[in-house]
Amino acid sequence: MRRPLFDPLLALMAGILTGDFIALPLLTVLTGMLVVLLVLLLCVRNQWNRAAFFLILLLLFIAGLFNIQRQLYLVHQNHHIIHQADQGQVTLEGVILSADQTSTENNALTVRCLRIIQDNSDRPVTGKLRLVVPANLLLQYGDLIRFHSKIKRIQSFHNPGSFNYERTLNRQGIYVSGFVANAAGIVLIRHNSASGIKLKLESFRLQLKQLIYANAPSPQREILEAMTIGN
Incomplete structure (x- = not known):
């Protein structure tokens, strides 16, 4: 029995596993994908089926590699929130993507950052942030908030075992965290800012x-x- 999807899925998985251990520049990945795609079109036009099948596998391999590394590429953007880490207190606005209770005292919010407010002016920022807030604050998905906090890079606990906390959050696009001690440090601007x-x-x-x-x-x-x- 033929399994037409086995080889493509295997190529995609191989790309993901390779990208998890080897970081390549974005330009290199995109250039490689473009070259493979152009040659693939040429092979399809000339009905070089074996070569076309091999290039499809190679294209899926590169796609898997890009998929696992895309969050790393976004970090290098000039407006990414990671560039505000260890810069002291900052005022940020963003939309809540998730709200999880981590203890009886605190909740952990995942916030998609929109803008930073400095010197009576604002400028856009991108990226996600893990924000720890008091559990008694009634905040939910889609709320647009403004908060005042120090921004720090996510770091692993370096405990024995194989779990890597920093790596896990990085894969979700979260590279920094913040902390709000009480309601004075955070303001709800409006509900339902998501859709x-x-x-x-x-x-x-x-x-x-x-x-x-x-x-x-x-x-x-x-x-x-x-x-x-x-x-």
């Missing part, structure tokens, strides 16, 4: 959580929350 299906889903999850907390005592409500909405 799409996820915003509706997160709004439904919040309504369901409020319903559970209004009708169930602790610890039953925490158990119901974990079972129904996964918090």
Whole structure:
């Protein structure tokens, strides 16, 4: 039985694994992809099927390599938030992409940064930031916020074992973190600044959580929350 997808998937996986260990310049990757694509079109036009199949595998290999390294390429942009690390207190605006409870005292927000405010003026910034805030702040997906914090690079804990915290967050496009100690350091500008299906889903999850907390005592409500909405 023939397996037409086995070789392409294997090539894509090989590219991802290679890119995880070897970092190549963006220009090199894009140039290689363009050259392979042009030669592939030539092979298809001349019906050189074996060569075309090999070039398809090579193109998928390069695509996998690019996919695993794309966050690294974005970091080198001039407006990326990583360039504000270790620069003291800064004021930033961004949209919340996720909100996770890390402890009874704190929540961890993933924020897509939009602008930095300095010297009574603002300029655009890009990239994601992990922001730790007090758990009593009622913030959710899609909220546009302004906060005041020191920005620091994500670092691993260097604990025994194979888990690499820094690498895991970097793969998600998160290279820096911030901390807000109390409500004075953060302002909610407006709700629902995001769009799409996820915003509706997160709004439904919040309504369901409020319903559970209004009708169930602790610890039953925490158990119901974990079972129904996964918090």
